[in-house]
Amino acid sequence: MSAPNPRPPLTIRMHAADNVAIVANDGGLPAGTVLSDGLTLVDRVPQGHKVALSAIAKDAAVLRYNVPIGYALKDIAAGAWVHERLLHMPEARALTDLPKATAQAWKAEPLEGYTFEGYRNADGSVGTRNILAITTTVQCVAGVVDFAVQRIKAELLPRYPHVDDVIGLEHAYGCGVAIDAPDAIIPIRTLRNISKNPNFGGEVMVVSLGCEKLQPERLFPPEQRAIEIVATHADNTGATGQFYSQTIPALDVVCLQAEQHVGFMSMIDSVLASAVPHLERLNARRRETIPASELVVGVQCGGSDAFSGVTANPAVGYCTDLLVRAGATVMFSETTEVRDAIEQMTARATSPEIADAMAREMAWYDAYLGRGQADRSANTTPGNKAGGLSNIVEKAMGSIIKSGTAPISGVLSPGEKLEHKGLHYAATPASDFICGTLQLAAGMNLHVFTTGRGTPYGLAECPVIKVATRTDLARRWHDLMDVNAGRIADGDATIEDTGWELFHLMLEVASGRKKTWAEHWKLHNSLVLFNPAPIT
Ligand code: CA
Numbered sequence: 036m037s038a039p040n041p042r043p044p045l046t047i048r049m050h051a052a053d054n055v056a057i058v059a060n061d062g063g064l065p066a067g068t069v070l071s072d073g074l075t076l077v078d079r080v081p082q083g084h085k086v087a088l089s090a091i092a093k094d095a096a097v098l099r100y101n102v103p104i105g106y107a108l109k110d111i112a113a114g115a116w117v118h119e120r121l122l123h124m125p126e127a128r129a130l131t132d133l134p135k136a137t138a139q140a141w142k143a144e145p146l147e148g149y150t151f152e153g154y155r156n157a158d159g160s161v162g163t164r165n166i167l168a169i170t171t172t173v174q175c176v177a178g179v180v181d182f183a184v185q186r187i188k189a190e191l192l193p194r195y196p197h198v199d200d201v202i203g204l205e206h207a208y209g210c211g212v213a214i215d216a217p218d219a220i221i222p223i224r225t226l227r228n229i230s231k232n233p234n235f236g237g238e239v240m241v242v243s244l245g246c247e248k249l250q251p252e253r254l255f256p257p258e259q260r261a262i263e264i265v266a267t268h269a270d271n272t273g274a275t276g277q278f279y280s281q282t283i284p285a286l287d288v289v290c291l292q293a294e295q296h297v298g299f300m301s302m303i304d305s306v307l308a309s310a311v312p313h314l315e316r317l318n319a320r321r322r323e324t325i326p327a328s329e330l331v332v333g334v335q336c337g338g339s340d341a342f343s344g345v346t347a348n349p350a351v352g353y354c355t356d357l358l359v360r361a362g363a364t365v366m367f368s369e370t371t372e373v374r375d376a377i378e379q380m381t382a383r384a385t386s387p388e389i390a391d392a393m394a395r396e397m398a399w400y401d402a403y404l405g406r407g408q409a410d411r412s413a414n415t416t417p418g419n420k421a422g423g424l425s426n427i428v429e430k431a432m433g434s435i436i437k438s439g440t441a442p443i444s445g446v447l448s449p450g451e452k453l454e455h456k457g458l459h460y461a462a463t464p465a466s467d468f469i470c471g472t473l474q475l476a477a478g479m480n481l482h483v484f485t486t487g488r489g490t491p492y493g494l495a496e497c498p499v500i501k502v503a504t505r506t507d508l509a510r511r512w513h514d515l516m517d518v519n520a521g522r523i524a525d526g527d528a529t530i531e532d533t534g535w536e537l538f539h540l541m542l543e544v545a546s547g548r549k550k551t552w553a554e555h556w557k558l559h560n561s562l563v564l565f566n567p568a569p570i571t
Pocket of ligand 1: 335336337369465466467470
């Protein structure tokens with residue numbers, strides 16, 4: 036027995052020119068329902084699904100976000116349910132003749148005075164957590180590292196109360212791969228850059244097997260370990276100025292196949308002994324007051340529904356604008372989910388070169404999908420469609436909103452590290468774990484994840500704030516969702532209110548004063564390296 040629907044019929048139209056709106060009511064609305072504008076539903080329309088606001092002739096555009104999300108395969112009556120089987124999807128826009136850096140100048144006041152308590156690193160980056168991360172060169176050592184991590188947590192960590200956690204950076208890469216193939220640079224630099232994530236305090240500790248293709252020296256070649264020391268003083272001729280020198284620290288590696296290891300326990304003892312100096316240095320660190328400009332936020336969505344682009348993603352987009360105004364760094368990603376927004380993206384680029392870099396990343400991804408005889412339409416899931424998203428075009432229009440309205444000042448190829456602040460397009464697959472892994476490599480110290488269908492996603496490396504698109508999900512998953520953006524569809528909060536709520540929550544979580552639900556329950560998804568190169 037379901038309770039009578041307590042709310043009057045509610046539909047949401049995203050743009051005045053749209054000829055469809057989505058049904059907001061829990062459980063959807065039955066045929067015969069009269070909407071507030073007098074339109075009568077001719078079909079039952081599930082929650083999150085679209086209703087035709089006027090008659091749509093065969094071949095006419097179905098408009099949502101004032102964008103053709105498809106063309107009618109047959110005449111659609113006013114009040115009918117508009118689902119994916121009635122739509123023909125538009126072709127992807129060609130990557131030529133794109134508008135480049137043509138958007139009007141962004142007028143937004145700088146946001147000053149917001150701070151959090153974080154860990155300042157030697158390279159200038161700032162951690163939101165203080166974690167010992169053990170890098171692995173190959174999957175073969177994962178079991179040993181897991182065993183050692185449990186021992187470190189039980190026996191060593193209690194002596195180092197200022198260290199939040201100890202984790203193994205485990206992955207499926209490292210051997211059995213074409214390591215000299217051009218695209219192998221992606222998984223290799225991803226792993227290298229994750230090891231330098233701001234939440235690990237600059238401590239790099241490696242466990243290697245010995246015979247693997249990804250040798251420690253290949254993962255961290257000397258030029259990657261070099262620390263540049265800049266000093267201003269007089270030289271022996273009496274001239275004063277800035278002098279540069281480089282030191283190359285030794286790599287701290289435990290190699291399981293090393294002669295010294297006799298028996299499994301000797302390997303575990305080596306890992307524990309190696310961890311001690313890292314734990315001592317991490318334990319000596321303290322949080323200090325840091326401007327909000329040092330936040331590096333990766334935004335992502337997963338398990339999307341038609342509300343993603345109505346509630347959670349617009350609230351995240353509003354918060355993205357707040358962060359950019361505060362001088363912080365925000366990355367949006369998920370290439371297949373923004374491919375259909377390429378024109379908007381290149382128009383918002385800060386220069387023609389940035390626009391060209393976006394088109395280059397999209398072209399690379401089109402070709403990557405093409406090699407597998409797929410295209411962007413392979414992205415949408417059964418859950419997306421059950422949630423009301425007809426196709427990737429509709430999904431993309433709801434996804435790009437996470438990027439807000441600020442100019443896009445940087446583009447990262449998969450696995451690259453950030454070099455400056457501001458809003459970035461970090462090109463990654465949309466796969467939740469691969470996107471999160473690549474955003475960690477870029478230097479993310481806080482992650483925001485929106486979901487409509489619901490996912491318990493979490494990362495051991497960085498806090499993940501999860502935002503529910505619907506109140507129904509937030510109610511059922513009350514101890515997994517950190518923010519309920521469904522209140523926007525209920526009429527109980529505005530996009531602006533929810534964006535500010537998220538912004539304030541970020542500062543609390545970044546400071547360690549508040550834990551996310553994923554942290555509370557220790558829900559940690561695996562790192563998944565993006566490897567477009569062949570496996571041997
Ligand atoms: Ca995703």
